[in-house]
Amino acid sequence: MTDVAEWVDGNDIAGPARELFTVDLTTARGRCVNCGRVAMIAEAHVYQRAPGIVARCSGCDSVLLRLVRAPNRAWLDLRGLSYLEFPIPAAATPEVMPVVA
Amino acid sequence: MTRTRRPLTWRVAAIAAVREESVAARTLVLDVPDWPGHLAGQHIDVRLTAPDGYTAQRSYSLASAARAAAAYAVSTVEIMVQRIPHGEVSPWLCDIAMVGDQFEIRGPVGGYFVWEPSRPEPVLLVAGGSGIAPLMSMIRTRKEAGSRVPFRLIYSVRDPDTLIYGEELARRVRDDHGLDVTIVYTRQTPPGWRRPPGRVTAQDLAEAGWPPALAPACYVCGPTGFVETVADLLVAAGHDPAAIRTERFGPTG
Numbered sequence: 001m002t003d004v005a006e007w008v009d010g011n012d013i014a015g016p017a018r019e020l021f022t023v024d025l026t027t028a029r030g031r032c033v034n035c036g037r038v039a040m041i042a043e044a045h046v047y048q049r050a051p052g053i054v055a056r057c058s059g060c061d062s063v064l065l066r067l068v069r070a071p072n073r074a075w076l077d078l079r080g081l082s083y084l085e086f087p088i089p090a091a092a093t094p095e096v097m098p099v100v101a
Numbered sequence: 102m103t104r105t106r107r108p109l110t111w112r113v114a115a116i117a118a119v120r121e122e123s124v125a126a127r128t129l130v131l132d133v134p135d136w137p138g139h140l141a142g143q144h145i146d147v148r149l150t151a152p153d154g155y156t157a158q159r160s161y162s163l164a165s166a167a168r169a170a171a172a173y174a175v176s177t178v179e180i181m182v183q184r185i186p187h188g189e190v191s192p193w194l195c196d197i198a199m200v201g202d203q204f205e206i207r208g209p210v211g212g213y214f215v216w217e218p219s220r221p222e223p224v225l226l227v228a229g230g231s232g233i234a235p236l237m238s239m240i241r242t243r244k245e246a247g248s249r250v251p252f253r254l255i256y257s258v259r260d261p262d263t264l265i266y267g268e269e270l271a272r273r274v275r276d277d278h279g280l281d282v283t284i285v286y287t288r289q290t291p292p293g294w295r296r297p298p299g300r301v302t303a304q305d306l307a308e309a310g311w312p313p314a315l316a317p318a319c320y321v322c323g324p325t326g327f328v329e330t331v332a333d334l335l336v337a338a339g340h341d342p343a344a345i346r347t348e349r350f351g352p353t354g
Binding site: 022 | 160208325349
């Protein structure tokens with residue numbers, strides 16, 4: 001067992017993602033374009049030691065999303081996800097639609 | 102919890118109090134005006150800005166009990182910071198920051214690694230080192246909310262000097278009905294300790310955890326390698342992978 005891993009959980013992008021989304025991205029379920037695995041973004045492997053944040057599929061390791069933040073803008077690349085499914089409580093009125101890449 | 106229907110931005114927090122928790126960890130009590138309330142297990146991002154504009158950002162779990170926003174007569178929350186040598190953020194938070202100092206935070210965030218008192222199933226908490234912080238929030242929340250759901254905590258630490266929340270856990274085992282705590286020392290035990298030092302094993306999880314037949318909710322938090330190992334052991338023991346929630350943190354400090 002090693003304690004020095006390069007990645008952390010998708011939980012870690014909850015904060016950066018909440019700058020862009022009005023709901024929690026980490027409990028959204030996404031489908032990997034490469035292997036078809038459907039999992040919560042919280043379960044992705046997140047690499048932060050880069051100019052941006054890279055989330056990879058916990059099944060096949062392919063890139064699900066990339067998020068780069070600059071002082072006055074952000075870039076979001078969702079090419080590795082064929083869809084995102086957001087839980088939205090029935091009582092709440094959704095103000096954003098699920099993002100489809 | 103108040104659902105904020107706006108993208109989240111940074112806000113200023115001020116250090117209201119400091120408590121040393123072990124040789125390498127301290128609690129920071131933060132005064133955050135208009136705190137919206139949080140769920141047990143959520144975290145905040147902390148951003149420090151240098152005079153030249155350079156910024157460094159880290160995530161810290163909230164360790165204080167979850168309460169509704171209205172319950173905050175004084176808006177304070179707690180984080181626990183472990184000093185990572187040569188880190189960019191933790192040495193400042195651990196060694197230099199004083200009461201009254203301010204920095205920016207963003208949160209609460211994260212909806213995955215959370216426990217809510219309305220949940221009926223028994224709970225197994227497994228912590229590695231400073232991974233105890235969000236699990237401590239769950240233990241404190243359980244008591245404040247009056248939940249009777251039985252909790253078992255298995256807490257792996259290197260040695261007695263690095264044990265965090267030791268006194269509070271001992272007190273809660275006595276006072277919080279339905280809380281069991283098992284400490285696993287990996288390198289060095291207190292004198293006369295029954296279990297020899299070593300990493301958490303399948304036997305530890307079987308003896309101090311819940312049988313899979315009880316369908317407990319399992320929360321595992323710690324360094325990535327620790328969490329991988331424990332989650333694999335729980336699945337191998339027959340626990341439903343969907344009932345195991347994990348939070349891993351890397352070596353950056």
